[in-house]
Amino acid sequence: MATATTTEAPQVEIGGLETAATAADRRRGALIALPAGIYLVLFFVLPFLIVIVYSFATRSATGATRLADWNLRAYEKLVDSLVVEIVWRSFWIATATTLICLVMAYPFAYYIATRRPAVRNALLVLVMIPFWSNFLVRTYAWRFILGTDGPIGTITEALGLEPVRLLFTPAAIMIGLVYGFLPFMVLPLYAAIERLDWGLVEAARDLYADGFTAFRKVTLPLTKSGIIAGSLLVFVPSFGAYVTPAILGGSKDLLLGSYIVTQFQQARNWPFGSALSIVIMLIMLAALMIRSRAAAEDV
Amino acid sequence: MTDCAVELRGVSKLFGDVLAVDAVDLGIDDGEFFSLLGPSGCGKTTTLRMIAGFEFPTTGSIQIHGQEMALQPPNQRPVNTVFQSYALFPHMTIEENVGFGLAMKKVPKHEAEHRVDRALDMVQLSHRKGTTPNKLSGGQQQRVALARALVNEPEVLLLDEPLGALDLKLRQQMQIELKELQERVGITFVYVTHDQEEALTMSDRIGVMSEGRLLQVGASAEIYERPRSRFVADFIGDINLIPARVLGSGEVELAGALKVAAASVEGDSVGHSLALRPEQLHLVAKEDETPTGSNTMTGTVVHRVYYGDSYAYDVDTPAGPISVRQENRPGLALHDPGEHVIVWWSPAASSLVVD
Amino acid sequence: MTTRTVDRALAANTWLVYAFFYLPILVLVVFSFNGGNRVGIWSGFSTRWYGEVLQNAEVLDAVKNSLIVAGISTVVSTALGTAAALAINRYRFRGRGALDGMLYLPIIIPDVTMAVMMLLFFARAFALIDIVGPRIQLGLGSIALSHIAFNISFVAVVVRARLGQLDGSLEEAARDLYATGWQAFRRVTLPLIMPGVLGGALLALTLSLDDVVVTAFVSGPGSTTLPVYVFGLVRRGVSPAINAISALMLVASISLVALSLFFQRGGGRARAKPLETADAIE
Numbered sequence: 001m002a003t004a005t006t007t008e009a010p011q012v013e014i015g016g017l018e019t020a021a022t023a024a025d026r027r028r029g030a031l032i033a034l035p036a037g038i039y040l041v042l043f044f045v046l047p048f049l050i051v052i053v054y055s056f057a058t059r060s061a062t063g064a065t066r067l068a069d070w071n072l073r074a075y076e077k078l079v080d081s082l083v084v085e086i087v088w089r090s091f092w093i094a095t096a097t098t099l100i101c102l103v104m105a106y107p108f109a110y111y112i113a114t115r116r117p118a119v120r121n122a123l124l125v126l127v128m129i130p131f132w133s134n135f136l137v138r139t140y141a142w143r144f145i146l147g148t149d150g151p152i153g154t155i156t157e158a159l160g161l162e163p164v165r166l167l168f169t170p171a172a173i174m175i176g177l178v179y180g181f182l183p184f185m186v187l188p189l190y191a192a193i194e195r196l197d198w199g200l201v202e203a204a205r206d207l208y209a210d211g212f213t214a215f216r217k218v219t220l221p222l223t224k225s226g227i228i229a230g231s232l233l234v235f236v237p238s239f240g241a242y243v244t245p246a247i248l249g250g251s252k253d254l255l256l257g258s259y260i261v262t263q264f265q266q267a268r269n270w271p272f273g274s275a276l277s278i279v280i281m282l283i284m285l286a287a288l289m290i291r292s293r294a295a296a297e298d299v
Numbered sequence: 300m301t302d303c304a305v306e307l308r309g310v311s312k313l314f315g316d317v318l319a320v321d322a323v324d325l326g327i328d329d330g331e332f333f334s335l336l337g338p339s340g341c342g343k344t345t346t347l348r349m350i351a352g353f354e355f356p357t358t359g360s361i362q363i364h365g366q367e368m369a370l371q372p373p374n375q376r377p378v379n380t381v382f383q384s385y386a387l388f389p390h391m392t393i394e395e396n397v398g399f400g401l402a403m404k405k406v407p408k409h410e411a412e413h414r415v416d417r418a419l420d421m422v423q424l425s426h427r428k429g430t431t432p433n434k435l436s437g438g439q440q441q442r443v444a445l446a447r448a449l450v451n452e453p454e455v456l457l458l459d460e461p462l463g464a465l466d467l468k469l470r471q472q473m474q475i476e477l478k479e480l481q482e483r484v485g486i487t488f489v490y491v492t493h494d495q496e497e498a499l500t501m502s503d504r505i506g507v508m509s510e511g512r513l514l515q516v517g518a519s520a521e522i523y524e525r526p527r528s529r530f531v532a533d534f535i536g537d538i539n540l541i542p543a544r545v546l547g548s549g550e551v552e553l554a555g556a557l558k559v560a561a562a563s564v565e566g567d568s569v570g571h572s573l574a575l576r577p578e579q580l581h582l583v584a585k586e587d588e589t590p591t592g593s594n595t596m597t598g599t600v601v602h603r604v605y606y607g608d609s610y611a612y613d614v615d616t617p618a619g620p621i622s623v624r625q626e627n628r629p630g631l632a633l634h635d636p637g638e639h640v641i642v643w644w645s646p647a648a649s650s651l652v653v654d
Numbered sequence: 655m656t657t658r659t660v661d662r663a664l665a666a667n668t669w670l671v672y673a674f675f676y677l678p679i680l681v682l683v684v685f686s687f688n689g690g691n692r693v694g695i696w697s698g699f700s701t702r703w704y705g706e707v708l709q710n711a712e713v714l715d716a717v718k719n720s721l722i723v724a725g726i727s728t729v730v731s732t733a734l735g736t737a738a739a740l741a742i743n744r745y746r747f748r749g750r751g752a753l754d755g756m757l758y759l760p761i762i763i764p765d766v767t768m769a770v771m772m773l774l775f776f777a778r779a780f781a782l783i784d785i786v787g788p789r790i791q792l793g794l795g796s797i798a799l800s801h802i803a804f805n806i807s808f809v810a811v812v813v814r815a816r817l818g819q820l821d822g823s824l825e826e827a828a829r830d831l832y833a834t835g836w837q838a839f840r841r842v843t844l845p846l847i848m849p850g851v852l853g854g855a856l857l858a859l860t861l862s863l864d865d866v867v868v869t870a871f872v873s874g875p876g877s878t879t880l881p882v883y884v885f886g887l888v889r890r891g892v893s894p895a896i897n898a899i900s901a902l903m904l905v906a907s908i909s910l911v912a913l914s915l916f917f918q919r920g921g922g923r924a925r926a927k928p929l930e931t932a933d934a935i936e
Contacts, residue, residue: 033753040753127675149892280766280767352829
């Protein structure tokens with residue numbers, strides 16, 4: 001009836017019976033993913049590549065683009081001091097925005113995450129409302145407030161004070177960027193903090209760490225994934241921001257986003273605009289790599 | 300073998316380069332309560348999942364009542380599973396949960412209703428059939444999972460550590476209920492557990508697994524009293540394992556050059572241990588109190604522990620440290636630490652196991 | 655520092671942040687009821703700007719376009735995004751990693767870059783199609799196609815978060831109870847991820863209605879959407895009319911939030927519902 005024998009050394013062929021069955025499973029998975037995959041390849045990856053191609057094209061005298069006479073003129077223009085200045089300015093504004101968002105968002109998210117569930121829900125809904133509100137409207141609100149024709153302007157004027165130039169400055173742009181992207185920092189941070197095992201913090205306190213040290217050595221490192229996710233979500237769009245600088249920074253091409261748009265409108269230099277876009281794309285790919293590395297480390 | 304409900308032949312499962320199940324040959328009889336017992340990671344759950352169809356074996360054959368099933372998807376096998384997490388559908392009522400399998404098989408509504416009612420009756424949950432699972436206690440959810448599986452009248456019922464999440468009293472109660480249920484319904488149960496007491500009390504037969512291999516199969520008494528390997532002896536209950544050398548003709552030599560008689564001696568002379576359950580050993584103060592024909596050993600008491608229903612002794616002997624269990628009876632002579640004693644046992648009480 | 659002090663500091667910071675979030679919006683809404691022509695100077699309460707805006711043909715046309723595009727892109731991207739999420743979550747197939755990467759990029763891409771990409775793409779595509787026949791131009795179609803391109807990712811991310819919370823053994827239980835793969839999906843998985851699917855759909859809808867730059871680049875004459883129209887107005891300066899339109903758009907957004915909460919309520923999960931979007935973003 002029942003035998004309980006075991007053979008000697010395992011002599012199992014790798015990929016025996018099951019491969020046929022799991023292969024069918026794989027095919028089904030690929031099939032389900034196919035529509036989205038094809039769409040993205042066609043309407044995202046392909047456009048991505050087309051931009052790269054255009055960066056080597058020629059701009060004719062009339063501003064039209066000739067996809068011939070491939071050259072590196074657009075790239076030569078990239079190292080122009082003006083361009084470098086714009087790129088550098090965009091970079092530090094994006095960095096500053098990210099840091100400000102981080103500093104504002106972390107205590108904010110921490111507070112919400114440590115409330116009772118009922119309170120937490122209510123607080124989160126209050127964050128959701130600005131998050132889902134129209135980006136343009138939120139940016140316009142600052143245009144309205146900061147402008148000399150807005151409430152602050154009219155008040156200072158009425159008080160007989162010097163008109164304060166708040167609008168159309170880098171500071172205005174940063175306020176706008178922080179305002180626009182703060183929810184993108186709050187949400188991943190909140191998710192990471194909410195997932196934290198508080199028992200670990202208690203263990204640290206038990207082992208003589210004071211509140212701040214426990215935070216620094218336990219809470220902060222363990223919420224690293226949220227910090228990275230939020231930072232990427234704020235930095236990259238800020239780096240290439242257009243709407244906010246356009247509304248709050250005036251028509252000057254201070255930042256990369258505006259400068260690129262100019263290439264496709266007034267300046268009509270598509271190859272150069274493409275080359276500039278590639279700078280942004282490189283930042284995007286760097287972000288993708290950072291995210292993969294972070295995800296791989298996370299257990 | 301037509302009275303075999305489940306038969307596994309040469310079944311192995313490879314996950315990447317980890318051999319989770321190693322060439323298992325097993326036959327489970329119709330109508331029996333069979334348990335797969337072993338520590339975490341021994342392959343028992345993987346084996347169960349292969350019978351259910353959630354994994355396919357890398358090699359080997361799985362037959363259910365003579366039909367080859369190794370590569371059949373789970374929805375085409377005449378078996379049902381009770382999951383460790385119960386896996387009740389949270390968005391359906393109890394009634395809909397239990398009736399799900401019948402609905403999938405397009406059983407006519409009238410008959411399905413009748414069978415669902417009967418199944419819920421069997422687990423005493425008819426009064427809750429309109430509620431959703433999240434409103435039930437753990438024990439109730441477990442019974443619903445059972446009803447949901449049994450209502451389909453499967454040829455074999457698979458249970459994956461179903462009582463793990465329950466507290467002790469409830470678990471013990473459920474063990475009795477499950478056993479009675481199985482006897483009443485008569486369906487073959489294949490039960491996976493790491494709790495050896497659970498396996499011993501509930502099963503007709505047990506299969507002990509370790510590191511992917513099936514080490515021994517047999518009735519509870521056989522597994523307990525005649526373990527055939529060191530692992531099985533050690534895993535089930537307490538055991539004394541004394542290194543022994545077989546001398547042939549019913550004699551073995553223990554450490555300290557002690558020769559004792561031993562039953563069930565086989566072939567090879569090295570790599571054995573003499574296995575003795577603590578309750579099969581006895582302590583007396585003097586040599587002349589031991590029965591004739593018994594094996595004896597001198598020793599010194601190191602420790603005595605009181606368990607209420609019994610006493611446990613740690614005794615130092617020339618063959619090594621030994622543990623002895625004595626049932627607490629009125630008039631029982633107690634021995635103190637430091638006392639010299641004689642340990643005796645009947646030769647038939649021991650087993651020889653391979654290391 | 656005692657924890658009480660720290661807690662109070664945190665609370666104060668929290669309320670400041672909320673103030674930062676809401677005050678600008680509130681000021682905006684308040685001044686939309688400003689009866690006067692000079693927007694910054696309060697001259698009496700009036701709803702005249704709402705009246706003007708709601709009768710403005712250009713505005714209504716833009717709203718119509720926005721809704722058409724948003725409707726199409728939401729439906730398509732929800733279907734494709736949900737499928738992608740299911741595939742990545744349930745199956746291991748070749749190209750899974752590539753799909754995962756492709757899904758991440760549209761989330762972080764700055765809209766300018768997306769706009770440039772789509773503009774050049776359509777320029778080439780139309781030139782190609784031109785050879786075989788019909789002359790196609792930029793219009794609602796190109797806008798919708800572009801919106802779908804980035805919305806798929808957002809839907810996928812939200813649905814994946816929901817799938818991650820699902821007990822894996824539920825689908826196995828369904829298969830064990832004789833359900834085919836499709837039946838298990840339809841009867842067990844789909845109902846349980848539906849809150850996530852709807853959440854993703856609402857997010858896609860919002861992003862589509864929100865979009866300015868991509869739409870501006872790939873729209874043609876007659877296919878202006880509301881945000882693009884407003885953007886044009888804003889560049890010329892502030893006006894109470896813009897405040898009124900903005901207030902109306904805010905009301906629409908808040909309604910969507912309320913709707914999303916309503917959908918996420920049904921799901922049998924004890925966790926905070928707004929958390930799903932938070933999880934999804936990370």
